[in-house]
Amino acid sequence: MLGRGGLITVLIFSLALAGCEVASFYAKEKLERGNKTAHVLLMTPDVQLGEVTAGGLVEPNAEWTAIAEKHVVAALKEQLAKRKSRLVLYRSPKADTPKARIHTQLIKLHNAVGSSILLHKFASPPLPTKEDKFDWTLGPQARIVGHEYGADYALFVYLRDTYTSPGRVAVMVLAAVLGVGVPGGAQIGFASLVDLKTGDVLWFSRLARASGDLRTPSAAAESVKTLLKDFPL
Template sequence: MPLRLCTLRCACILLVILPQVAWAQERTGTKPGFVLPPRSATILLIRPTISVGAQSTGGMFEPDADWTAQARENIAAALTLAQTRLGNQVIVADEPVGPAAQVMAEYRALFSVLADSVMRYQFFAGNRLPSKKRKGQFDWTMGPGVAEVARGTRANYALFVSNQDQFGSTGRKFLQVFAAMAYVSVKSGEHTGMAGLVDLRTGDLVWLNADMAMGGDVRTPEGAKKRVAQLLEGFPGSAMPASQTVK
């Protein structure tokens, strides 16, 4: 009887741990055949989408304006340092005004939705869409209209960056502890980061690095540097090391 109880407990613990292991499986994808030799292209860096806040006891995201402002400043500084090591010329996109600002905002938002789909339906093997399962496939696009965000520049590619950090509230942390006692998996805090390179001729996503468990506290300069290094890990044409890739 004690042995059966022990087996049951082990099974429960595995059930708690396994979903998180599954989420961590893959985080980088590259379009088959895509290579970006150093000094061959101009990359337009789009202003990152950043949102920081707390995760309530029930798991709702509660944005925090101060934390978000700190993170924007820290990530911008870290990106300025990192862009010199990307292997190709990087130009920073101007903040457009008028109708162009609307177009830019919509494409930045669309990138977040696209990258989220890649994470959920291709990187996470347990929920992969059958049409995305074929070996070596990485077929994602935001359409050729994305070239509009680079009008007037000589850019060949656009680099989109999106971050959302939810820091677990005290209530959420308590819930996590009590849930663990009942062998139920509850996450406290979620730190999602996505960086994607888009071919401006076709709109195809040629490289994506995305993870729902990013490191680095973006509210501090050091944490933001760590986050940006993780986001640009394995960036095509750069000397940054490659991370786990799509199989």
């Protein structure tokens, strides 16, 4: 199996082939909830920004990442408010407590399930048993976390944003002279919505494009809006 990093690389390579910037799968197009405000627990977003060097390596940038994390959370809050939902922020419990262990297991399970969705729904051939279905689940244990926060759903967000360094721009221009396309910065990510009563993954969206900038509030808001296109709430 590919690790998370490997999957992301696969996605970057599939970027050129993919027609659209964002694609999503869902169990239900729209979630029923009457007049009630939905409480969505935002799991700690996994955001990382970096710069593509001339030679094509990615240098992680802590300063940009810290800025982007704030912008992403603010943009998510805004997007959910527009959908009559409230964002509840997740806080990791103290390490090594029984509570922490339960939470960790759920997060790790989501990582594993999410990786499978990414791999089999977006990149490589679908699993024979899931070809025409979207019925992934984390199981009813997810209820424990939902109960604790009084939340109906959990939202997982993963974003990687890279920017082209001046050196890389020079390489891209020179390579273009030779008729070779060299990739620069890219924005990739995914988000998933989990029902905290059943553990079912309700919606899963993937973003992959060569534009976007999480370092400024307005561009970050645009990225989050694009990622949440077709959000079922």
